[in-house]
Each structure stands twice: as structure tokens, then as C-alpha cells.
Amino acid sequence: MSELFEHIERLRQAEGKVALATLVNTRGTTPRKEGAQMLVGEGGRILGSVTIGGCVDAQVIEESAEVLGQNLPRLLELNLGDEEAWEIGLTCGGTIEVFVEPVTLDRPGDRTLLFYERARAHAATGGRAAILTRLEAPDHGAKLLVLDSGVLEGSLGEPFLDRRFAAEALEALGSGGSRTLFLEGVRVFMEVLAPPAILLIVGGGHVAMPLVNLGRTLGFRTVVVDGRPRFATRERFPDVDELRIGIPSDLVREIPLIPGTALVLVAHDYKYDLPVLRHALTTEVGYIGLLGSSRRGAAILNLLREDGLTEAQLARLRVPIGLDLGAQSAPEIALAIMAEILATQRGATGLPLSEKVKST
Numbered sequence: 607m608s609e610l611f612e613h614i615e616r617l618r619q620a621e622g623k624v625a626l627a628t629l630v631n632t633r634g635t636t637p638r639k640e641g642a643q644m645l646v647g648e649g650g651r652i653l654g655s656v657t658i659g660g661c662v663d664a665q666v667i668e669e670s671a672e673v674l675g676q677n678l679p680r681l682l683e684l685n686l687g688d689e690e691a692w693e694i695g696l697t698c699g700g701t702i703e704v705f706v707e708p709v710t711l712d713r714p715g716d717r718t719l720l721f722y723e724r725a726r727a728h729a730a731t732g733g734r735a736a737i738l739t740r741l742e743a744p745d746h747g748a749k750l751l752v753l754d755s756g757v758l759e760g761s762l763g764e765p766f767l768d769r770r771f772a773a774e775a776l777e778a779l780g781s782g783g784s785r786t787l788f789l790e791g792v793r794v795f796m797e798v799l800a801p802p803a804i805l806l807i808v809g810g811g812h813v814a815m816p817l818v819n820l821g822r823t824l825g826f827r828t829v830v831v832d833g834r835p836r837f838a839t840r841e842r843f844p845d846v847d848e849l850r851i852g853i854p855s856d857l858v859r860e861i862p863l864i865p866g867t868a869l870v871l872v873a874h875d876y877k878y879d880l881p882v883l884r885h886a887l888t889t890e891v892g893y894i895g896l897l898g899s900s901r902r903g904a905a906i907l908n909l910l911r912e913d914g915l916t917e918a919q920l921a922r923l924r925v926p927i928g929l930d931l932g933a934q935s936a937p938e939i940a941l942a943i944m945a946e947i948l949a950t951q952r953g954a955t956g957l958p959l960s961e962k963v964k965s966t
Contacts, residue, residue: 820941
């Protein structure tokens with residue numbers, strides 16, 4: 607959602623209307639990629655870097671001209687061969703469906719744009735939302751916004767449909783992802799929009815700078831905390847989402863240490879590391895990594911053990927940090943760290959894919 611919004615914000619002044627294309631269904635292929643999106647401007651120009659991929663982009667561009675000309679949404683069904691499917695990240699051929707709808711950027715009342723803005727504002731407060739779009743006539747393109755607070759806005763065309771689909775969406779907001787729903791003989795695409803995962807970095811040293819850049823590229827909200835004003839500067843971190851200066855153990859307590867948060871300690875300073883770890887290891891934070899050698903890690907674990915932390919809690923600390931990539935430079939170390947964070951969040955093995963295939 608964040609990347610799409612960045613493009614929409616930049617295009618507001620330059621474009622009056624765009625076509626928003628969303629991959630809403632895949633059949634006969636895995637893994638599923640529902641929710642992939644792209645923006646197409648008048649004249650068939652792809653706007654921004656967000657695309658669905660492969661040959662699908664060309665077909666969407668062709669259909670977008672009619673969608674914009676008629677100002678009506680359209681559901682496309684595309685049959686893909688193995689090679690075409692591979693281009694968009696699917697493992698084999700099959701059928702996909704893409705919903706293409708017009709969005710008026712310079713009209714605040716546009717329902718699609720309005721609901722995305724509502725969802726973004728809600729996500730900024732830590733909430734989750736779902737935008738439900740009716741896929742087929744009558745009322746194709748009708749939308750219902752569902753917030754995890756229970757707030758509903760819009761309609762899919764009939765009150766009983768709104769109730770049925772809203773109930774399904776509220777259940778999915780806990781852990782489900784975007785997908786097509788079929789209830790009461792009606793198909794609706796449910797796009798789940800959640801707050802971005804947080805990359806919380808303690809220490810503004812040389813590894814922290816490429817970590818911020820990689821984290822933002824991967825869609826994380828980046829936060830750097832440090833007690834040293836000369837390190838925590840906007841000159842060193844021009845693109846970080848949030849820069850905090852103060853006592854790290856206090857500042858870390860102000861950030862939600864939840865399963866979607868990755869905590870990385872790169873200050874290499876006991877007086878930073880120990881207080882932060884004493885707190886973080888008692889929370890549900892999804893990832894905790896510490897920059898340092900095995901010897902330094904063992905010393906810190908012993909000190910934490912003496913403080914009363916359990917072996918189960920201590921086992922959550924990853925030290926040395928990162929996957930074994932043979933990393934030496936700061937950007938390489940940052941890459942190894944982010945690779946481990948992603949593998950942890952996705953429940954992946956971290957093995958080379960060629961080795962994973964051999965073991966299955």
C-alpha cells in the first residue's frame with residue numbers, strides 16, 4: 607500500500623485520471639499473488655514502478671484505454687502459459703483475473719481514492735483495514751471499507767451483502783491476506799491493508815545507514831534511536847522515517863514491540879544493548895538481532911541470564927546477526943541482516959532455493 611500511495615501522491619498534480627489494475631484471482635498456480643497492482647495513465651503510460659509483471663502488464667495497458675474512455679471498471683480473465691506465469695512470479699501456467707478501474711486523482715470524492723486514504727490514515731495509527739470491491743455486474747466496482755474498529759463505509763449494493771462480507775473481512779483482518787471471496791452468489795475482492803512492519807535500529811553507526819535504505823526498499827517503516835546526537839543526524843539518515851535521540855532503553859519502550867517489528871542492535875555498546883534486551887526479550891517482538899561476535903554474544907547472554915531471563919527468552923536473541931553471506935562491508939552486513947529478518951518473518955529456511963528443492 608505504501609508504494610502505491612507514494613505514486614498516487616506524486617501523480618495528483620500531473621494526472622487527472624488513472625486506471626488502477628489489481629490482480630484479484632489466480633487459478634492453477636502457486637504461490638498466490640493476489641493484491642499485486644499497477645497504475646496506468648492516459649496514453650498507456652505505466653506510472654511509477656508498481657506493476658503486476660510480465661506479459662500481463664501489456665494486456666492491462668491495452669484494456670486501460672477503454673476503461674478510462676468509458677469511465678467504467680472491467681474484469682479481465684487472462685490465460686497464461688508456463689513461461690508467462692513465471693514472469694509474474696507464479697510457478698506454472700493458469701488463469702488469472704485482473705480488475706481494472708478508473709481513479710480520478712484530482713477529485714477528492716472519488717470512492718476508490720477516498721477509501722485508500724481512509725485506510726492509510728487508519729494504518730498510521732496501527733490499525734488494519736479491508737477494502738472490498740464487487741467484481742461483477744450489477745454494481746461491479748461498488749466498494750465497502752471495513753476497519754478493524756468495526757467502522758463500515760460505502761456499500762456493495764445491498765445491506766445484507768455488506769453485513770455478510772464485513773463479517774468475513776473482520777475475521778480476516780486478524781491474520782488473513784488479500785483474496786477473492788464468494789458469498790451469497792457474489793464475488794468480491796478483499797484487499798487487506800495493514801500498518802507497515804517496523805524496522806527499529808538501536809545505534810546510528812555505519813551499518814545502520816544501509817540498513818535504513820534496505821528496510822525502506824522492502825517496505826518497512828524505519829526508526830533509528832541513539833543517545834549520541836553526532837550519530838543520529840538527518841545528514842547521515844536523510845531517508846529514515848523517524849529519528850529519535852535519547853536513552854535507547856526508554857525510547858524503545860515507546861515503539862510497539864509486536865510480531866511485525868524487527869529490532870536490530872548495532873550500537874556495539876553494553877550500556878545500550880543490555881537495558882534494551884532486558885525489555886525486548888520479554889515482549890512479542892518478531893525479531894531481535896545483535897551485532898557482535900559469538901564471544902561477545904555469549905557474554906551478553908550470561909549477563910542477561912544473571913538478570914533472571916529464561917533460556918526460552920534468551921534463545922530468541924540472534925547473535926551473531928544475519929545469514930551467512932560472507933559479508934564484510936557495511937552494506938553487505940546490512941543485506942545479511944535484512945535477509946535473516948525476511949526469512950524469520952516469512953517462516954522460511956534461509957537455505958539456497960536449489961538446496962531447498964533437493965531436500966523436499
